[in-house]
Structure formats: structure tokens, C-alpha cells
Amino acid sequence: KQEVTQIPAALSVPEGENLVLNCSFTDSAIYNLQWFRQDPGKGLTSLLLIQSSQREQTSGRLNASLDKSSGRSTLYIAASQPGDSATYLCAVIRQSGTSYGKLTFGQGTILTVHP
Amino acid sequence: KAGVTQTPRYLIKTRGQQVTLSCSPISGHRSVSWYQQTPGQGLQFLFEYFSETQRNKGNFPGRFSGRQFSNSRSEMNVSTLELGDSALYLCASSLQGLPNTEAFFGQGTRLTVV
Numbered sequence: 183k184q185e186v187t188q189i190p191a192a193l194s195v196p197e198g199e200n201l202v203l204n205c206s207f208t209d210s211a212i213y214n215l216q217w218f219r220q221d222p223g224k225g226l227t228s229l230l231l232i233q234s235s236q237r238e239q240t241s242g243r244l245n246a247s248l249d250k251s252s253g254r255s256t257l258y259i260a261a262s263q264p265g266d267s268a269t270y271l272c273a274v275i276r277q278s279g280t281s282y283g284k285l286t287f288g289q290g291t292i293l294t295v296h297p
Numbered sequence: 298k299a300g301v302t303q304t305p306r307y308l309i310k311t312r313g314q315q316v317t318l319s320c321s322p323i324s325g326h327r328s329v330s331w332y333q334q335t336p337g338q339g340l341q342f343l344f345e346y347f348s349e350t351q352r353n354k355g356n357f358p359g360r361f362s363g364r365q366f367s368n369s370r371s372e373m374n375v376s377t378l379e380l381g382d383s384a385l386y387l388c389a390s391s392l393q394g395l396p397n398t399e400a401f402f403g404q405g406t407r408l409t410v411v
Contacts, residue, residue, distance in 0.1 A: 216400065225301075225387055226402035271340070282352040282394055283330035283345025290339070 184209045184276045188288035195262055195295055203257040203291045205272035210253045213275040216285065217246050217257050219268040226271065230257070234277075262295045269293070299324065301390050301403035309409045315376040318406045322369050322390030329371040330400070331363060334385040343386075346371055347394045378410045 185208045195201055205215070214233045218226040230239045230246040232255070238247040243260040255272055269292050273285035302321040310316050322329050331343040342355040346365035363373040369390075375382055385407050389400040 218402070223385075223407070225303075225404040226389075228399055228401055231399045273340075282347065283328055283389075283391075284342045284353055284355070285330070285332075285340075285389075285400060286342075287340040 184212075184274060184286045186272060186274060186286055186288035188270075188272060188291050190291060191289065192292040193294070195293075197262060197264060197295055197297050199262050199295075200258070200260050201262055201293075203259070203270050203272075203293070205255040205257070205288055207253045207255075207274050207286075209276055210250050211277040212250065213277055215246075215248055215255050215272060215274045217244075217255075218271045218273065220271060220290070221268050229270075259293075262293075264295050264297055267293055267295050301388060301401055303386075303388055303403035303406050305406060306404065307407045307409075309411060310378050312378055312380060312410055314378050315374060316378060316408060317372055317374050318386055318388075318408070320371045320373075320388035320390075320403060322371070322388075323401055326390040326392050326401075327369055328391045328394030329365055329369065330389045330391075331371070331373050332387045332389070333357075334387060334405070335383075340387070343373065345394070352394070375408075380410050383408060383410045 189204045216231045217229040232248045245258040269290040271290045273287045328347045330345040345353040349365045360376045365371045385405045387405045389402045392398040
């Protein structure tokens with residue numbers, strides 16, 4: 183059974199800091215890993231998708247890396263802003279015949295960036 | 298390009314009633330997945346449909362069901378509602394279905410059972 187853990191559970195930083203969110207998964211046989219953000223009471227916004235054959239993906243101030251062998255991914259946010267405040271979720275799809283549509287999520291990291 | 302649309306956004310139902318939630322995927326997307334999000338359990342997979350066929354199902358009781366129409370729109374139904382069914386229900390669409398393509402989520406339907 184695939185389990186996804188995110189550390190830390192919550193993070194509060196001053197504006198302008200660079201920060202790292204961590205995601206680990208127990209089964210390294212994954213197709214891909216996706217990072218999302220969720221604002222309170224809202225849906226999920228896709229941030230980055232990393233295919234299993236890739237090591238990292240970048241979008242603006244965001245950079246996500248993937249180390250399948252160790253079962254880890256990190257999301258790096260550069261020069262954080264108050265608008266980055268949200269819950270960040272990572273999700274994986276396991277390499278299995280029953281994987282269709284099934285993302286397995288971590289519990290998320292609640293990020294607060296204060297001015 | 299319109300995103301994933303879920304209706305209604307909010308629902309209040311009484312225990313024992315049934316409810317139907319709707320999800321319209323991004324135009325051209327053929328796969329729709331449904332998730333339940335609660336504070337205690339986080340995001341849990343309900344089921345996935347691709348071209349009107351259910352390809353995968355999570356560990357939920359038979360009271361939870363779904364279907365997909367020829368235009369890829371999907372509905373999920375919950376019968377005999379229980380207090381524990383109160384949650385945010387999210388649907389996600391993808392072009393060819395996971396695992397190969399990116400998932401895009403709607404804003405969710407907040408269901409409250411009283």
C-alpha cells in the first residue's frame with residue numbers, strides 16, 4: 183500500500199525567504215508525482231507534474247525534484263510572498279494495473295508567509 | 298479555456314436522503330476522477346471514469362456510485378446519507394487519464410449532512 187508523508191505539517195515564514203517542502207512515499211514504483219496547492223475551501227491547483235523518468239521540473243519561482251529510488255520529492259519556493267500562503271499537497275500514482283485515475287495524497291503542508 | 302466545473306458548490310442534506318453531484322471536465326478530457334476530502338482522512342479516491350467506463354474504484358461503500366456520459370460529464374450519487382459523508386467532494390479531469398497526463402481539479406462541492 184502506497185503511503186505519502188509530507189513534512190513539515192505547517193510552516194510559517196517571513197516574506198522573501200526561500201523554503202523547501204518535503205514529500206516522501208513508501209513505494210518507489212510510481213508513474214509520476216504531482217504537486218498541488220489548495221486555498222481554504224477551494225479546489226486544487228496543479229503546480230508541477232514530474233514524470234518518473236524526470237529528476238526535476240521548474241515553473242517560475244517553483245522547482246520540484248524527484249528521487250524515485252529514495253522515495254522523496256522536494257518543492258522549493260524561492261522568494262516567498264504572502265500570496266503563496268496555502269496548503270501544499272503532493273500526490274503520486276503507483277505503477278499498478280489498478281492505478282487509473284488514482285492519486286495518493288499526502289496530508290499536506292500548511293504554509294503561511296507573513297509580510 | 299474553461300476549467301473543471303462542479304455543481305452545486307454547496308449542499309445541505311438531511312441524514313437518509315440522497316444527493317447527486319455533477320462534474321464537467323475540461324473540453325476534450327475523457328477521464329474524470331472523484332475524491333472525498335475530510336479534515337481527518339485527507340483526500341481519498343472514490344472512482345475514475347474513462348469514456349463512460351468505470352476503470353477504478355476506491356474503498357467506499359456501495360452507497361457511493363457514479364457514472365459518466367458520452368460528453369464526458371460525470372455525476373456521483375450518494376444514497377442514504379450519513380453524518381460522516383459531510384466533506385468536500387472534488388473531481389479531477391485529465392486528457393487521456395492518469396497516469397500519463399496531468400490532473401486538473403474543480404472547485405469542489407461542499408456537502409453538509411445534518
